[in-house]
Amino acid sequence: MNLLKILIVTLIAFGSLFGTSYARDQIKIVGSSTVYPYATIVAERFGKSGFKTPVIESTGTGGGMKLFCAGVGVNHPDITNASRVIKEGEIELCKKNGVAEIIEIVIGNDGLTLAHSLEASNADFNQEQLYLALADEVPVNGQFVKNPFQKWSEIDPNLPDHKIEVLVAPPTSGTRDAWDSLIMVKGCKAAGAYDMWSELGEKAKKKCRISREDGRVIEAGENDALIVQKLTEDPERFGYFGYSYLLVNEDKIKPTSIAGIEPTLEGIQDYSYPIARPLQFYVKKAHIGSIPGIEEFLQEFTSSRAMGEDGYLTDIGLVALSDDDADEIRERVSNLSTLSTE
């Protein structure tokens, strides 16, 4: 049968593809969805300089770390983006799988922005109020109770008189980690809940991070555009994301101020805005040299035309490092100095 012969021949030809050994000449990047917009822009420019354009997956900081630390070799990513610093446990995991030398590159700062629809009236929260609104258990008269607050005004009469509804990032995202440590833990301390749990030691912080599960706090996934859309649908909703999302959507949403301070470039750079955080990525030193272009990619990313004061990354919302910090990072790139792990 003719058809049968053709099929068999194509299958054999196809099977021979498996036999060919596979060498990668393209940088692979995974990690944070907050760093993704910056990394993609750098990657695209880098791709025009003669190297292949790096492939970037947005997996969230936690997911990225898992892939990054899985091992050394062409099947593992070279770089992972992170919107928080690498955790002890992740360094351990990396070491266990042979990823001993990691280079940490801080690319700039970002301010978490709690935003809502343009139609809503301006709002201002401090960390304690946000903690009381979002936590699972809150202290009332010295006793822990399941969060009783349904309206913001029940927490403080100055706050808006409507339902509490906040869209939050999923637990694997670095944005959520940053939010939990900069808002929830600090608010927890301010509300006195942390002290009441103090006998738990380190676990007290974990307790502070637990969000309520009665529908007031809604997990929105890694899709920041979806959050923006949901905020415009209902002016009583709040949601948070990186500063760059605010900048391109200012015709739809506006930021709330945190403890009286609105997010601004200056405030995020000098950390006077209370919920600013550094953005970074991590590089496998073992891959430098075997995958072409990693060093050049690092140089492009840390160049002043990218992450500098007037760079193309700052155009889309990255808040530049101070000059001293930027110089230190550039030196790190030229020496390829790794994270000290004792």
Place this chain on the structure above:
Amino acid sequence: MNSNSLKISNENLKRRLNAERRFKFYGVIAISLALIFVLILFTNIISKGYSAFYRTLIEIKIEFNDKVQPEMFKQMSDTEINKLDLYSFSKKNIYSNFPDIEKKSDKKKIIKLFSIEFEEEIKTYINKNKNNLGNKINLYISASDDIDQIHKGNYSRDIPEERRRVSNFQLSIYDELVGQNKVKFEFNLPFFSRGDSREAELAGLGGSLIGSFFTMIIVLLLSFPFGLFGAIYLEEFSKRNRFTDFIEININNLAAVPSIVFGLLGLGILLNTFELPRSTALVGGITLSLMTLPTIIIATRASLRSVPPSIREGALAVGASKVQTVMHHVVPLALPGSITGTIIGIARALGETAPLLLIGMVAFIVDVPSSPLDPSTSLPVQAYLWNDSAERAYEEKTSAAIIILLSFLILFNLIAVFIRRKFETKW
């Protein structure tokens, strides 16, 4: 006839007819609801997406000078021209189209009206016309995504300036250009040839179209032969016993397994055990063919079963062997049904994103893939990625990607219907 019983039967008839009418009415409601939803979906997507199929161009005037003479291009090859550094030449020429503007910050804003690749576009024009360039030329270059959105009316001009991505100054320049008839629309051909990009005016579907094509080819090559011959064996050759019953149940179960499970399988076996390259159409194709295989087997078995036994008996009666009977007589009659099933299965695989997420095909990939071993995305993945992008211009691109995806699905289904109509044998 008893008048009483006639009365009863009349009432009975009325009741039964009413029941029938009600049932028809519910049916009509159900169908119209479904149609309304389809209509809403289509109008929503098409009204949002059609504008991505054309793009805004702005006419500018270029004057050559002593350093950059039109004659010098004549001896140059295309690649040589592409390597030239005409950046500041292009920039200065764009400025000179607006002689009244002198402030440096305003000049920066002028440049932002144009696509970030203005230099490349000017080079492309020079390449095309290198043998008949005058000292002054007029050409159209792409507008930036923001101006493009304004010109299409997708981006409101009424919001206060500090919230707008385009400043009042830029708007006034744009209005001036419109007044001079220097802004025009053109069919957006690059949208179909370019890969993804972070500059919205440059981003195209090309990479994901090719990625989807490679993936579907692999799905076809793997799942059709395996599915066809698997079904033939199970239906015509295997003995009925507990083991084949077990296989049959499992194939039916496999057809109903959520697609993300196949993604996990691809991740665990293809990527981790066999160490095939991540993010490639090869891995995507193998994963999706696992998903398509049961659909094809079930469709093929059904169409094999519908071939009447008289065909088999006739062939056997004139002395054909079992294999000859099946290959020469039964399979050709069952093939249209099998192909229909394959096309439907492939259409389903084309629209799949969840398994691709796990094997790394949901990624930012600029280079258009040239083989199934290059990293690539697929059509629905591209729609998903654009939907997540912050810039406004991606909104129409998302819908445009969905329009293309839907038209492929409709096309596939039409082909399936056509094949069924054309080759179906009625017994």
